[in-house]
Amino acid sequence: MLIKGGQVLSMDREIGDLPKGDILIEDGQITAVQPEISADAEIVDATGMIVIPGFVDSHRHTWEAAIRNCAPNATLDDYFVEVLDTFAPLYRAEDVYASNLAGSLECLNAGITTLVDWSHINNTPEHPDAGIRALQETGIRAQYAYGSANTSLADYWFDSKIAIPGDDVRRVRETYFSSDSGLLTMALATRGTGFCVEDVVRSEWTLARDLGIPITVHVGMGRLAGRFGMIKQLHELGLLGPDTTYIHCCYFSDEEWQLVADSGGTISLAPQVEVQMGHGWPPVMKAIGYGLRPSLSIDVVTTVPGDMFTQMRSAFGTERARVNAECWQANVDIPENMLTARDMLELATVNGAHVAGLEDVTGSLTPGKRADVVLLDATALNMAPIHDPVAAVVLSADVSNVDTVIVDGVVRKRGGKLLADVAAARTAVQASRDYLVDQVAQRKTTAPV
Numbered sequence: 315m316l317i318k319g320g321q322v323l324s325m326d327r328e329i330g331d332l333p334k335g336d337i338l339i340e341d342g343q344i345t346a347v348q349p350e351i352s353a354d355a356e357i358v359d360a361t362g363m364i365v366i367p368g369f370v371d372s373h374r375h376t377w378e379a380a381i382r383n384c385a386p387n388a389t390l391d392d393y394f395v396e397v398l399d400t401f402a403p404l405y406r407a408e409d410v411y412a413s414n415l416a417g418s419l420e421c422l423n424a425g426i427t428t429l430v431d432w433s434h435i436n437n438t439p440e441h442p443d444a445g446i447r448a449l450q451e452t453g454i455r456a457q458y459a460y461g462s463a464n465t466s467l468a469d470y471w472f473d474s475k476i477a478i479p480g481d482d483v484r485r486v487r488e489t490y491f492s493s494d495s496g497l498l499t500m501a502l503a504t505r506g507t508g509f510c511v512e513d514v515v516r517s518e519w520t521l522a523r524d525l526g527i528p529i530t531v532h533v534g535m536g537r538l539a540g541r542f543g544m545i546k547q548l549h550e551l552g553l554l555g556p557d558t559t560y561i562h563c564c565y566f567s568d569e570e571w572q573l574v575a576d577s578g579g580t581i582s583l584a585p586q587v588e589v590q591m592g593h594g595w596p597p598v599m600k601a602i603g604y605g606l607r608p609s610l611s612i613d614v615v616t617t618v619p620g621d622m623f624t625q626m627r628s629a630f631g632t633e634r635a636r637v638n639a640e641c642w643q644a645n646v647d648i649p650e651n652m653l654t655a656r657d658m659l660e661l662a663t664v665n666g667a668h669v670a671g672l673e674d675v676t677g678s679l680t681p682g683k684r685a686d687v688v689l690l691d692a693t694a695l696n697m698a699p700i701h702d703p704v705a706a707v708v709l710s711a712d713v714s715n716v717d718t719v720i721v722d723g724v725v726r727k728r729g730g731k732l733l734a735d736v737a738a739a740r741t742a743v744q745a746s747r748d749y750l751v752d753q754v755a756q757r758k759t760t761a762p763v
């Protein structure tokens with residue numbers, strides 16, 4: 315396949331931007347990115363398009379697609395009660411399937427080609443099977459992060475004494491992830507210090523390392539976990555390592571930032587959730603200041619939109635607002651290292667691949683990487699005329715501009731239309747919503763006063 319005549323933002327610092335460029339794809343791999351390529355290949359005309367690497371969402375609870383917008387005004391504390399303690403216990407395997415199906419298609423539609431599916435909804439062994447099956451069917455690149463059950467707030471989120479069942483994690487690892495080279499890879503989604511007793515924390519970290527899979531954990535957010543000092547505790551347990559992604563990180567002490575940086579850990583931020591739900595400030599510049607390469611994530615569609623354009627603008631606006639306010643207060647000029655639009659596109663693409671452990675596979679348009687490519691229609695009225703293509707993507711584009719989406723060399727969206735059975739996914743996720751909402755209502759009417 316030859317993508318021809320687009321404005322290419324490779325996000326590879328050596329290749330840079332091509333005002334007009336071609337991308338050659340052979341057997342799902344990018345083999346050349348140059349101003350002009352001639353090849354006997356299927357031509358994808360990219361005239362009028364901006365061509366970027368697919369976005370990487372480094373943390374999303376995809377199982378929540380069926381309960382989209384159920385908690386619009388929730389704080390993080392409300393979310394624990396209204397979502398995790400209300401809907402999660404009612405989820406059947408088929409609800410996880412429907413949500414992961416609709417949720418992954420939502421990602422592809424929005425130009426997200428790689429998804430870290432943080433799946434803490436494994437109420438039975440059928441639940442992970444269902445979630446993984448949906449990811450397989452949509453053809454998205456994903457890291458399936460196996461999480462705990464979520465049948466009770468008291469059991470799973472307050473000094474939990476229940477570890478993720480190692481036998482089932484091993485079963486899933488052997489059944490679906492015996493090779494680490496497919497479209498789907500695996501991680502362990504842990505709850506960590508403060509949420510679990512020490513023995514549970516130790517056993518989950520040990521399990522992941524025995525299986526050679528990375529770890530992902532929420533840390534330092536909100537009124538509760540923001541005060542746990544989770545990184546210090548993990549450090550005291552000797553568990554910090556380069557295989558771990560830390561999510562949110564809003565209330566790290568400087569000592570904790572240094573510990574994460576020294577241990578080679580990675581960072582996932584969910585800016586819109588963080589500012590809206592009270593997790594704290596998205597610490598983009600703080601992370602960069604410690605030499606880290608933060609990535610962006612959606613987190614929950616119960617409360618925020620499911621696309622990366624929102625996240626890029628949220629982080630860009632909030633961090634610049636913070637620095638502008640501090641400079642106004644001190645009556646000084648803004649610093650030279652103020653965030654730029656290009657920084658935000660790096661966070662949403664190549665940094666995401668770094669955080670998901672897939673930087674040699676995706677995240678930039680680099681020969682040798684797999685072909686995860688997005689074409690944005692830059693002739694649309696919200697993008698044209700183009701002065702600066704990076705600014706057009708970061709500050710003007712939205713999901714309506716995502717014209718073509720290619721994952722691993724396979725076209726998943728073309729001419730603005732997903733090449734998938736969208737109606738079936740919508741029917742399934744609507745049926746799932748109906749069931750869950752009905753169950754919640756029934757429990758309310760039968761609950762003792």
Ligand SMILES: [Zn+2]
Nearest residue numbers: 373375532613
């Ligand atoms: Zn989360």
